[in-house]
Amino acid sequence: MKNNDSVFTRIMPFLFGLLFLIGLVAPFAVYPTFLMKILCFGLFACAFNLLLGFAGLLSFGHAAFLGTAGYVCGMLVRDVGVTPEIGLIGGTVAAGLLGWLFGVLAIRRTGIYFAMITLALAQMVYFVVLQVRATGGEDGFQGVPRGNLFGLIDLSNNISMYYLVFAVFCIGFFIIYRTVHSPFGQILKAIRENEPRAISLGYDVTKFKLMAFIISASLAGLAGATKTLVFQLASLTDVHWHTSGEVVLMTLLGGLGTILGPLVGAGTVVSLQTELADIVGSWVTVIMGSIFVICVMLFRRGIVGEIQALIQRAGIR
Amino acid sequence: MEIFGVPSALLGSQLLVGLINGSFYAILSLGLAIIFGLLNIINFAHGAQYMMGAFVAWIALTKFGINYWVALLVAPIVVGALGVLLERTMLRKLYKLDHLYGLLLTFGLALIFEGVFRDQYGISGQSYPVPELLEGGVNLGFMYLPIYRGWIVIAALAVCFGTWFMIEKTKLGAYLRAGTENPQMVQALGINVPLLITFTYGYGVALAAFAGVLAAPVYQVNPLMGSNLIIVVFAVVVIGGMGSIMGAILTGLGLGLIEGLTRVFYPEGSAVVVFIIMVIVLLVRPAGLFGKA
Numbered sequence: 001m002k003n004n005d006s007v008f009t010r011i012m013p014f015l016f017g018l019l020f021l022i023g024l025v026a027p028f029a030v031y032p033t034f035l036m037k038i039l040c041f042g043l044f045a046c047a048f049n050l051l052l053g054f055a056g057l058l059s060f061g062h063a064a065f066l067g068t069a070g071y072v073c074g075m076l077v078r079d080v081g082v083t084p085e086i087g088l089i090g091g092t093v094a095a096g097l098l099g100w101l102f103g104v105l106a107i108r109r110t111g112i113y114f115a116m117i118t119l120a121l122a123q124m125v126y127f128v129v130l131q132v133r134a135t136g137g138e139d140g141f142q143g144v145p146r147g148n149l150f151g152l153i154d155l156s157n158n159i160s161m162y163y164l165v166f167a168v169f170c171i172g173f174f175i176i177y178r179t180v181h182s183p184f185g186q187i188l189k190a191i192r193e194n195e196p197r198a199i200s201l202g203y204d205v206t207k208f209k210l211m212a213f214i215i216s217a218s219l220a221g222l223a224g225a226t227k228t229l230v231f232q233l234a235s236l237t238d239v240h241w242h243t244s245g246e247v248v249l250m251t252l253l254g255g256l257g258t259i260l261g262p263l264v265g266a267g268t269v270v271s272l273q274t275e276l277a278d279i280v281g282s283w284v285t286v287i288m289g290s291i292f293v294i295c296v297m298l299f300r301r302g303i304v305g306e307i308q309a310l311i312q313r314a315g316i317r
Numbered sequence: 318m319e320i321f322g323v324p325s326a327l328l329g330s331q332l333l334v335g336l337i338n339g340s341f342y343a344i345l346s347l348g349l350a351i352i353f354g355l356l357n358i359i360n361f362a363h364g365a366q367y368m369m370g371a372f373v374a375w376i377a378l379t380k381f382g383i384n385y386w387v388a389l390l391v392a393p394i395v396v397g398a399l400g401v402l403l404e405r406t407m408l409r410k411l412y413k414l415d416h417l418y419g420l421l422l423t424f425g426l427a428l429i430f431e432g433v434f435r436d437q438y439g440i441s442g443q444s445y446p447v448p449e450l451l452e453g454g455v456n457l458g459f460m461y462l463p464i465y466r467g468w469i470v471i472a473a474l475a476v477c478f479g480t481w482f483m484i485e486k487t488k489l490g491a492y493l494r495a496g497t498e499n500p501q502m503v504q505a506l507g508i509n510v511p512l513l514i515t516f517t518y519g520y521g522v523a524l525a526a527f528a529g530v531l532a533a534p535v536y537q538v539n540p541l542m543g544s545n546l547i548i549v550v551f552a553v554v555v556i557g558g559m560g561s562i563m564g565a566i567l568t569g570l571g572l573g574l575i576e577g578l579t580r581v582f583y584p585e586g587s588a589v590v591v592f593i594i595m596v597i598v599l600l601v602r603p604a605g606l607f608g609k610a
Contacts, residue, residue: 241548
């Protein structure tokens with residue numbers, strides 16, 4: 001095991017460096033809005049994976065954080081008139097607070113109940129967003145200006161917007177990476193593997209789970225707030241349970257508990273949706289469902305997980 | 318006549334709607350509870366299977382002229398058989414893994430079912446006529462009772478208590494309870510546990526489809542009718558806890574009534590009242606009203 005870990009540790013810095021360079025030049029080769037969508041959902045999925053992949057908690061209500069942060073950011077930027085970075089921070093904080101509320105309630109139960117509680121709480125948020133007048137109801141919250149970052153840089157240009165999204169993603173990703181590789185992350189893994197043992201070792205399991213939940217919710221919120229700026233819109237879809245399901249799918253497809261998996265999964269799902277929407281129309285849901293079934297039945301390690309397993313096998317030889 | 322400043326007819330009809338919704342919550346949470354008891358998975362496809370029950374009845378009527386009473390029997394069998402097939406081919410392979418995979422698989426299946434029906438029939442609802450025998454209504458003096466609505470409550474209660482009786486009082490039920498408690502031991506005693514599991518899943522699914530047929534004449538038959546309902550049913554299950562059959566039935570009915578009352582006194586809150594009760598129950602009694610800690 002030690003040996004294989006070191007294989008990854010040696011590869012990782014190069015891989016991250018390479019990906020960073022690709023991220024820097026990508027908007028000149030690929031349509032920037034498409035890339036921004038992938039990065040937003042990638043961050044969303046990475047945040048979700050922090051919870052499911054590393055703490056073993058399946059939240060089926062993560063759309064609530066994405067959506068709430070999106071609406072809060074939209075309101076701050078459009079109606080209060082703050083600069084985009086304040087909007088992002090506001091959205092993130094709102095999602096973090098909501099995550100704290102969800103967490104306090106959901107952590108009282110484990111396993112399947114945890115998933116059902118988060119789903120039900122998120123559905124409550126959905127109904128509130130639907131009924132409150134300030135959110136624009138079914139029309140969504142439209143016409144959010146991108147504004148000037150720090151009051152200086154005009155974001156209406158897609159390229160400058162892209163670099164902001166890229167920077168946000170890198171910051172979020174770095175936070176997740178550091179969390180996973182900190183003593184805190186190790187304790188989360190211990191809780192995932194064997195909760196009674198973690199308790200008997202003297203760890204306050206509830207506190208660690210809650211902390212992980214809040215970090216995950218905040219970063220999901222950061223992704224949602226960024227997404228609102230990119231598309232200048234927060235919509236009901238963002239808080240719908242379909243979105244919660246989608247982020248589970250992205251993470252599962254990319255590789256549960258792998259650091260890069262969720263990004264790969266998000267990229268795959270977003271590309272599929274974009275490509276397929278024109279060809280197959282309403283069959284997109286069926287295809288998403290089928291990918292779910294295939295992943296669970298045959299492909300539980302996900303794309304990145306399978307690649308890692310291959311490298312590991314090569315490393316042993 | 319007025320009660321708390323509300324006309325009794327309004328109060329009565331909303332309570333009846335609440336009772337009907339409560340009947341559906343009861344049947345669906347009962348199905349979820351028995352499936353969970355033996356299979357240890359949460360059947361996310363339950364809502365989709367409820368929707369399919371309604372659709373099978375509707376297709377049977379419009380394409381083959383099969384009437385309501387036959388559909389009430391045939392739709393659960395058809396959808397239940399599909400459930401048996403799913404259990405044999407897919408769910409069975411997941412029992413050794415983390416329970417969450419069962420949830421994810423059935424979530425994927427729910428998306429597939431919903432997507433297929435949405436593609437075929439669109440999202441605008443299809444209407445299903447009330448069977449002739451149950452048309453019309455009676456005036457109870459304080460309110461008007463459409464006969465079909467009364468029938469839903471009676472039929473749902475009959476099925477719920479029938480299921481309760483089967484599980485608590487018959488030999489098959491005893492096997493089932495024993496299997497929930499300790500499957501290895503039951504297997505060692507020579508009872509075919511895998512078959513029992515298949516049967517249980519099929520029965521739970523058939524219950525959902527039965528509820529779907531009951532719902533067809535009062536709600537629009539719509540591909541999305543199940544997914545909106547199932548999330549509320551999840552909250553019902555969290556409130557009641559899945560430990561007790563009677564608990565599931567009572568919680569379902571009770572919450573339906575509370576929802577009906579909310580619709581009278583504070584309509585804006587009716588969509589979220591069940592979730593709010595869930596929050597309160599989690600704070601006060603985290604294991605659920607009937608659950609074991």
